[in-house]
Amino acid sequence: MVQSVQRAVQILRLLSAGGPRLGLAELADRVGIAKPTVHALLRTLEAEGLVAQDRQTGKYVLGPGVLTLGNAFLETHELRMRSLTWADLLAARANEAVWVAVLTGDHVLVVHHAFRPEGAVQILEVGASIPWHTCALGKAIVAFLPEQRQAELLAGPLPPLTGCSIADPDALNDQLEQVRSSGYAQEDQESTLGDAGIAAPVFDRSGLAGAIGVVGPVERLLADGQNQDLAVKVREVARQLSRELGAGRAPLARALA
Structure with missing residues (x-):
């Protein structure tokens, strides 16, 4: 260097x-x-x-x-550009805000934010950086990384953001196994009290590209039965976005079946 x-x-x-x-x-x-x-x-x-x-x-x-460089990054980022229509579609189907994110180091970076269609005043979160272990987007990505990279992230700093944040590597590893089994990740007030998230991984022609998911108040997202309905919607849009990005059938069948 x-x-x-x-x-x-x-x-x-x-x-x-x-x-x-x-x-x-x-x-x-x-x-x-x-x-x-x-x-x-x-x-x-x-x-x-x-x-x-x-x-x-x-x-x-x-x-x-720095802002000029950041805007250039967003304008040329393929996942973000391809996700614009799909994020709007998911927001309309779920009636919730939608975030698209990529992993940078041990944080996820929000590269696109589609507002909730019928929401009140909302703050644009593009550019937000969140510890991977405190959000559904991060867990959806890390669950499908190579085992060595997962081990590195689990062994690294796992700072809690709220009293609900999970900072125990073994507990997080169990969650990652559940994500691989179900095809989606869930967050319950782990990055912000009162908020929840449901996300699924997105793949491209080269492999894992990032994640897409819904975010909103915990009482809406994780209400009885509602989380399962939202998970189906999130996984379906993640599958369609992955296909548009050129993902092969193998990773889609393994992660989003």
Whole structure:
């Protein structure tokens, strides 16, 4: 790896963490390199529009260039582009909001959000990053990863987001087995109190692509019988989306039969 590029990425990640703005000394301390080196990296990133400096405090924040890159990622991401129509269809069938997500590291990244058709004011969640083990989307993806990658994720940090989050590797592994058996994953207030999710994996011509699922209040999604009806709808749309992405019959038969 190119060390200077790696350090620049570390700076961008620190600034994207959502905490207080960071100054030169704080960034140097967290990256673990000398202040002159960090200053040179910041000047380069600032010239490219990827960071900006508050002239009053001297602190740094992400720049507008990051948004341009993020939009370009979404506009060229095949799963997101192919999922637009299917997500709207699922939202209409389920009368719930629909998220499409991919796995990045140990988090899932929401790349598309279709609003609930008859909902009140809703907040667009595209770009939200959620620990994989706290949401149905993450469990739907991880359940169909290679065993070694699953083991790595189960052995990694499993921070709870709510009192309902499951942080025990053995319990999570049992859930992943259930997902492989049923073809869908379920979340019960594990990332946000009061909310639930039901999701299924999506495949493309190369293998696992991501997941699609419904999200909403736990009393609607997990009511007696309602979760099974929603699971059928989610799996069917996941199957149709996978076919459009060129998935072969083998993974579909194994995961979404």
